[in-house]
Amino acid sequence: MENFPPLMFAGLILIMLIGFPVAFSLAALGLACGFYAVSQGWFPPEFMANLPQNVFGILSNDLLLAIPFFTLMGALLERCGLAEDMLDSMGQLFGPVRGGLGYSVIIVGFILGAITGTVAGQVIAMAMISLPVMMRYGYNMRYATGVLAASGTITQLVPPSLVLVVLADQLGRSVGDMYKAAWGPSILQVLIFTLYTFALTRLKPHYLPGIPKTERSLQGWALWKKCLRGIIPSAILIFAVLGSMGGLPGIDTAICTPTEAGAMGAVGAGILAALHGRLNWPLLQGAMAGTMRITAMVVFILIGSRTFSLVFQGVEGGAWIEHMLSHLPGGQTGFLIAVNLFIFFLAFFLDFFEIAFIILPLLGPVADKMGIDLVWFGVMLCVNMQTSFMHPPFGFALFYLRGISDSLFKSGAIPRKVASSDIYLGAIPWVLMQLILVAIVIFVPQSVTMFLDKEKAVDLNQATELLQGLEHAPDKSQDNADEALRQMAAEPPASAAKNQR
Secondary structure: OOOOHHHHHHHHHHHHHOOHHHHHHHHHHHHHHHHHHHHHOOOHHHHHHOHHHHHHHOOOOHHHHHHHHHHHHHHHHOOOOOOHHHHHHHHHHHOOOHHHHHHHHHHHHHHHOOOOOOOOHHHHHHHHHHHHEEEEEEEEOHHHHHHHHHHHHHOOOOOOOHHHHHHHHHHOHHHHHHHHHHHHHOOOOOHHHHHHHHHHHOOOHHHHOOOOHOOOOOOHHHHHHHHHHHHHHHHHHHHHHHHOOEEEEEEOOOOOHHHHHHHHHHHHHHHHHHHHHOOOHHHHHHHHHHHHHHHHHHHHHHHHHHHHHHHHHHHHHHHHHHHHHHHOOOHHHHHHHHHHHHHHHHHOOOOOHHHHHHHHHHHHHHHHHHHOHHHHHHHHHHHHEEEHHHHOOHHHHHHHHHHHHHHHHOOOOOOOOOOOEEEEEHHHHHHHHHHHHHHHHHHHHHHHHHOOOOOOOEEEEEEEHHHHHHOOOOOHHHHHHHHHHHHHOOOOHHHHHHHHO
């Protein structure tokens, strides 16, 4: 049996390379290995009988209900014209600046990432609006395709990302903490993209020319009004959804579960669509159909991964993984580098849901035993998994960009066809920037933890002295007890707390 876990893991990689749907491949491999293990007497048949109950227990998890709600929220906003309005107004605002269209795509990508959460819709919407304008004014094609694809992948890291919900569930951590931890890397990523654009405007200014101010269709307050009309309602929705579940820095209390916050976000998205005058039955029907497809995909991947994981743990695969990874040279740093290299290459073939459900349950317990903070570990893996959308030649964002550029050429919106080499070579600098962010997260953990709530340290010696002092003051025991508890928890006295409020 000690040789079976590595064989199962090799079979996992091989069956994924075949190209058959991952959920059914995993389930078939897990069942086949399970029946073989039973025939060898490695565990009793009753072990496999636990599978239906195990799967039902996972699917009855209330946290996973947040996935369809957040997906519906993003699908509604994706179809209501918000991206088009924001890109048009931001493009006119920043366009006259050298590299202005690049800045506007990055900023709008960040804002849309916080409210839509779908890479496909974001890349397609931004390419439809910005690619013809960039080509018209002579932007370098590789920069144009790279910034459009990269700004679409920002949505995987910016809260309320679906990836972070899945990671929190798999690692057993709070979704609110995962969201708070992701804000630092999200902002850093936007800054890195912006600095790269600024550097290009200085090194190769002809790559990113400015648009003449005479080309603006709006001027002055009318332009600012259109910008604010898209940003302010979106910001209100973001703060309402994330703030209610404790997912914003500085907010320590959650008044909603992630599922309830997602439901509120879906309602808010419908209100925003109505404000834009786009709320109708075709929009709702398309949004619900898209939500159904993504939710069904997640559920089937979860069932398949649970089937494989149950058998893998039954043949002591978890102990094999732990022994292999915990004995790597370099301790925690060696483990983190090896895991990130593994995830980076695995992302060539799998998307983020598959990696989260299949690989993370194997890595999480090892990281926990090595003393690694799992919130930080999850955010680090999320940053790495972003690259799965940008890998040439398999990145989905590149496929979406390839498809929409062909459609734009056929419709006459762009003057020439975009070469595949421009799309793939244009993605490489942005993948390298994402890997730089992974390195920053590994070696500067404060980039993740700075927005997390600080744990209150309790001095045990002081607590013992305070409690012993209570025994000698029975007449004021209640007042002394309250004061002792306040001091142990580093809480201000009642009068100070009242003044703060």
